[in-house]
Amino acid sequence: MTALSLRGIRKSFGAVEVIKGIDLDIDSGEFVVFVGPSGCGKSTLLRIISGLEQATSGDTVFDEEVVNDHTPFERGVAMVFQSYALYPHMTVAENLGFPLKLAKADPQEIAAKVKAAADILQLGPLLDRKPDQLSGGQKQRVAMGRTIVRSPRIFLFDEPLSNLDADLRIEMRLEIEKLHKRLDATMIYVTHDQVEAMTLADRIVVLRDGSVEQMGPPLDLYENPVNTFVASFLGSPRINFLNVELLDSDASSCKLLLADGSHVTAPFSAGTASVGEKMKLGVRPEDLSASGGDFSIPFRMEIHERLGPTSYLYGRSGADSIVAEYRERGAVTPATLTTLGVNSAHAHLFDANGLSVRNRQERVS
């Protein structure tokens, strides 16, 4: 069942249009992550869904009901803010119980619900403290607790982990995942961190400049990015782009001219791209290897960064900088490498406009 629909949402601040027409349906129980670079409009979109911000045009629909003019409370949303936004003059218990107090709930009911939420998030010992006596992680828990108490229709998260240090971020990420499983609730989560997006989402919505670039399950987006933007946004280290020129193409393979003058034959079609077109070959670091692969590209190594079980090789192929994941231990000394093998099954060819040729093919067919 559809919990939320956005229909043609647009938003302008003065003359600047920050959301340029977004249509989106979110199913009940789904975990959707809005991801994109800062300024892409993801937080504004979340604020429009919450009712804190009014769209300039378009409809927001909750459970088949147009809620454009509803307040956040009438919409039944709960939200975790990047700054946590705990009320500094109230204790943790008062923070948790505030929405219930406003709804004029019976004090015993408030106490019971606060206790239930505190149990879920292990906040029991903190209930009498004020926010400035809490650590970052504890504040984060309280902010989440405040959403649970409400039993909202939709949970909204606005970059909730970005103020935490790395370890705590992983811990809280798992906590949010657990919460989602436990409550089976609809959640919308905004982040600029692609790892959070990949790990948490049932579905990722990649935004750029106020428009949706692509949406779908995380691995789909990872494996089949529609353009260079999505390809480079997901995955760390980032995907490599090699500048190539299309020499020849048929239904099952294509011949590409590399920057150093060598050509390679890749076992996939270049779709509708025409011969002579300048293209980009996208290869993720894990699809490059010191030996093997379907074809090789020239490589000159500059730095070997050892992380433990895996390490990364930084270098150049012609003029393009390249990162390759390196799993072999000692088989080949990286310094002597002159070529890298490409696992072509996971390579992507992008046309001059940055669009994936696979995608172009699908659109044509």
Next chain:
Amino acid sequence: MRGQKRFAWLMAAPSILAMVALGIVPLVWMVWTAFQSFSPNPRIPPRFSGLDNLGNLVGDPQFVGSLKITILVLIAALILQLVLGFILALALYSIKRARGLVVSLILIPTAIAPIVAGIVWWMLFNTRFGAINSVLFQWFGIDPVNWTIEMPTAYIAIVVAVVWQWTPFVAVILLGGLTTIPRDTLDAARIDGATAWQRLRYIVLPLMRPFFLVVGLLMIIEIVRLYELPFYITQGGPGNQTVVAGVFLFKLAFSFFDLGRASMMSVFLVIALSMIAALYMRLVADHKNKGASG
């Protein structure tokens, strides 16, 4: 590094010396003269008179009267300043366009010399040629009111002038306080279902408490030291009924040349002001400590 403390004390010394010479020395001098009797003739030296000045002062109905009118002005002006100042601060907070310009226009009354403020309101309240009676007559058909020479209108005139001069200042301080409340906190309250009124009551007002206290104390001090406005607008009249503490002090010292009793009155004012100041500094210290730990 060597000589750090010495350098720092050298830097602070001129200020400290000046403040001791013209702040502490007069205070001590004042306490001394408060126990002396002065003759109006400066050639006759003062003589020690024990607690006579205190007795004379407390027994003087004008002293009691000056305290009464000062407190009456204080209560009315303080309430009006805080209420109106907060409403104005909220309004200024809500407007985004031209806020800087509006704020500087609104601050003009505070930047004007108190003596000029006195002149301005004296003119406005003038029975025959003032703007206020003119408005009352032309728009509402009300006959001229003898504002400054009758009670309680003379009192009202003083309160209006005080409110006019200081409400902008109160509003700007409170506006500064409003801007310290993070937008997220207010948004979170909206999400939690708080109406505009509830956000004001449960979030904004509790968070504004320290600002209200501080600006309230500053205003109390302003009114305790009030002199120029009543001096010019009502000249203490009618019949000494608007002789506030400051005007009374001046009359003792420079109309009656009873410098001993005037010193005693000054001691009284200084003690009152010190108690207010001590409260203020407690607040500032608390605020600083909180800021440091948070």
Next chain:
Amino acid sequence: MRRASSTMRRLRRHVANSWAWAVVGAFLVFALFPVYWIVLIAFRPRDDIFQYPAALMPTNLSLDNIRFIWFGTETSEPIIGFLGNSMLISVISSLIALSLGVACAYALGRFRIGGGFLPMWILSQRFLPPIALVVPLYLMYRQFGLLDTYFGLVILYATFTIPIVVWLMMGYVESSPPELEEAAYIDGAGYWTAFTRIALPVLKPGLSVAAVFTFIFIWNEYVLAFQLAGDDVATITVYLPRLRSAVAELYGEIAAASLLSVIPAIVFAGVMQRFLVRGLAFGGLK
């Protein structure tokens, strides 16, 4: 339907702001009407001033009042001498207070001398208004022959404004990073050089705010100016009440003089407007 709802949205935003503008507008009228009235009376001919009811709109324009004030008469000196006195005293006292005060603030904020007591004592000085000390100061000045001297008034004004400067500047000193001066020490600078060459330039915005406060405080001060000076050394605030006499109703003339007297403070505050509002907002709790 979509159009209707977007009109609603615009309307709602409009309404949300219009109450604020209504409040602000009402306050602007309250704040500025007295100023308008002074301007009106200052330029109104004598015959029009003494009419009942007073005309609320401009009538005939006359420069008689301004002329009276500007050139003076046998019984009343020209205003320029008093403005000059005020300007001289305000500028010199402010400069002294700023120089001494910033040095003191730097010593307290950077090197923490005097523990918590010294800053608090200086703050407490801010709450001793001139009127509380005018009687003993009068006695002291009479004793030392400082009554009615520029020197006496200047040192007094400087001293009364030092606490304002110290307290304001301490905030700025504490929020500027000590690493700047530490880098200078490493480069071989002494304390004095690091203070004048490195710290002072960083503190300039704060000094501008402090300058506005001290200048306006001194320019507007009446109690000390009237009791401790007032004959040879008469400032503008002492001059103004003198115009009010039982003999002649110098109504327009008083308005003209008041108008001229507020111009410097308002111009100065206007020039420093941006600093001022920040300083005020800052000053509440700092």
